[in-house]
Amino acid sequence: MVKIACIGAGYVGGPTMAMIAYKCPDIRVTVLDISSSRIAAWNSNNLPIYEPGLMEIVEQVRGKNLFFSDQVDQGIQEADIIFVAVNTPTKKLGLGAGRAADLTFWELAARRIASVATTPKIVVEKSTVPIKTAEAISSVLHAAGKTSFSVLSNPEFLAEGTAITDLTMPDRVLIGGTMDEKGIKAAQALASVYAHWVPRERILTTNVWSSELSKLVANSFLAQRVSSINAVSAICEKSGADVDEVARAVGMDSRIGPKFLKASVGFGGSCFQKDILNLVYLCESMGLADVAEYFHWVVKMNDLQKQKFVERIIHGLFNTVTSKKIALLGFAFKKDTGDTRESAAIEICRRLIEEKAQIAIYDPKVEHEQIWSDLSSVCPVELVEIQKLVTICSSALEACSNAHAIAVATEWDEFKMIDFEKVYETMSKPSFIFDGRNVLDHAALRKIGFVVYAIGKPLDPMLNVV
Numbered sequence: 001m002v003k004i005a006c007i008g009a010g011y012v013g014g015p016t017m018a019m020i021a022y023k024c025p026d027i028r029v030t031v032l033d034i035s036s037s038r039i040a041a042w043n044s045n046n047l048p049i050y051e052p053g054l055m056e057i058v059e060q061v062r063g064k065n066l067f068f069s070d071q072v073d074q075g076i077q078e079a080d081i082i083f084v085a086v087n088t089p090t091k092k093l094g095l096g097a098g099r100a101a102d103l104t105f106w107e108l109a110a111r112r113i114a115s116v117a118t119t120p121k122i123v124v125e126k127s128t129v130p131i132k133t134a135e136a137i138s139s140v141l142h143a144a145g146k147t148s149f150s151v152l153s154n155p156e157f158l159a160e161g162t163a164i165t166d167l168t169m170p171d172r173v174l175i176g177g178t179m180d181e182k183g184i185k186a187a188q189a190l191a192s193v194y195a196h197w198v199p200r201e202r203i204l205t206t207n208v209w210s211s212e213l214s215k216l217v218a219n220s221f222l223a224q225r226v227s228s229i230n231a232v233s234a235i236c237e238k239s240g241a242d243v244d245e246v247a248r249a250v251g252m253d254s255r256i257g258p259k260f261l262k263a264s265v266g267f268g269g270s271c272f273q274k275d276i277l278n279l280v281y282l283c284e285s286m287g288l289a290d291v292a293e294y295f296h297w298v299v300k301m302n303d304l305q306k307q308k309f310v311e312r313i314i315h316g317l318f319n320t321v322t323s324k325k326i327a328l329l330g331f332a333f334k335k336d337t338g339d340t341r342e343s344a345a346i347e348i349c350r351r352l353i354e355e356k357a358q359i360a361i362y363d364p365k366v367e368h369e370q371i372w373s374d375l376s377s378v379c380p381v382e383l384v385e386i387q388k389l390v391t392i393c394s395s396a397l398e399a400c401s402n403a404h405a406i407a408v409a410t411e412w413d414e415f416k417m418i419d420f421e422k423v424y425e426t427m428s429k430p431s432f433i434f435d436g437r438n439v440l441d442h443a444a445l446r447k448i449g450f451v452v453y454a455i456g457k458p459l460d461p462m463l464n465v466v
């Protein structure tokens, strides 16, 4: 029986390994993590991440051919193929701070493999890493005498909220390896795992560097589309055009396509910004300053989009939000996840806290502790001070009642079902809605009496002052 281990039981390691175990009953899969509490959660009925459909799959295979363990060394020793899906955040300090990827966790994992493995392994780079990481890891392994080990790049393209569908029917599986006999054999072994359910023509093999670069480029292109449509939303607001109509008309061109053209308060998530900055750093270190600047604008546009949204709220509420109650609907970076990493909601709150607004937050999936931790990390005041201004509510109605304004930061479907007539009765007048996701029925809201701001849509007269 082939044995697979995965170092890193996070948003990627957990779901990808669950899918491999589910689709390959003949393979034994063990997911490893240094965090014992995370492993305990994976072994419980309260998984550490929320992902639609994940629990159902885990329940079918956990204890049969899927195992979660904090015994990292033992897991490494037993496996034939070792995926590494540890976090690779943006460096906070030192050379390349604010741009380069922090590869500390990756290198620690690789060194652990080098020191405890006793039989040949195929090491699979699942985390998103800069080009040449596989080469560096090979050097670490070879220096430890592990010359028979192979290192492959196999970036992950799943999106949170749709991970199970993405893993079940991936657009492609990308495997990068060295073009020598050992590399080709390793790539074939990994391809045969995916071939249990992915059509062969969707399994691409490339050289290692193309594979590593493709992941950064894919995320940069996706984010670039969001920043492009957000840039267009600013033109729409000035001109009276409607961004959804423009996106539809443009997206019907088969060369452009309709996806990733939804204007928003700004993209979030743990990877878009991180991976673009990583690409920017790579370009700069290669002396490609102009290429770096080109990609950097994708992130700068996104920062501006978040700022513009908050400023709309402040200007709309007659240039002061001090002591006004603002209901913030949604805290996750997108719907169907409890993940808040780089969520636009965090920046919105930071600015509103600075203005001393009273914020009432509601999100159906984000843990309260996570919200407090996110706000503490961006506000330069003690948590008790933040808690004087922010409350976390257990329903949208509770958050909205008696508010001066409602701001939508995440496109949760349940927000479309809110009884806005009932909400309106309780709110201060004029009552404002700032729809940062364009998910609400704006015509119906205006009929009730709301002053509505929607991204990239013609402005209500009361808001058309800036």
Ligand SMILES: NC(=O)C1=CN([C@@H]2O[C@H](COP(=O)(O)OP(=O)(O)OC[C@H]3O[C@@H](n4cnc5c(N)ncnc54)[C@H](O)[C@@H]3O)[C@@H](O)[C@H]2O)C=CC1
Pocket (backbone or CB within 6 Å): 007, 008, 009, 010, 011, 012, 013, 032, 033, 034, 035, 038, 072, 085, 086, 087, 088, 105, 106, 108, 109, 126, 127, 128, 129, 156, 157, 158, 159, 160, 270, 271
């Ligand atoms: N979150 C996502 O949707 C996607 C993430 N990626 C990439 O996948 C990688 C992982 O991302 P996430 O799963 O979101 O991260 P995460 O932070 O959710 O999980 C990483 C896990 O690795 C563990 N870990 C770190 N060092 C370790 C070590 N030496 N030994 C054992 N465990 C260790 C941590 O405790 C943590 O549980 C990143 O490079 C990311 O860019 C790629 C595609 C999608």
Ligand SMILES: O=C(O)[C@H]1O[C@H](OP(=O)(O)OP(=O)(O)OC[C@H]2O[C@@H](n3ccc(=O)[nH]c3=O)[C@H](O)[C@@H]2O)[C@H](O)[C@@H](O)[C@@H]1O
Pocket (backbone or CB within 6 Å): 128, 156, 157, 158, 159, 160, 161, 219, 222, 226, 259, 260, 261, 262, 263, 264, 265, 266, 267, 268, 269, 270, 271, 272, 333, 334, 335
């Ligand atoms: O490397 C990663 O981590 C992953 O990053 C993204 O996945 P994810 O961040 O989970 O979610 P997306 O659906 O891409 O959304 C990212 C952000 O862009 C926003 N977005 C997306 C699409 C759109 O049209 N408009 C828009 O504002 C979303 O609301 C969200 O805040 C990519 O879609 C995945 O392919 C990739 O594997």
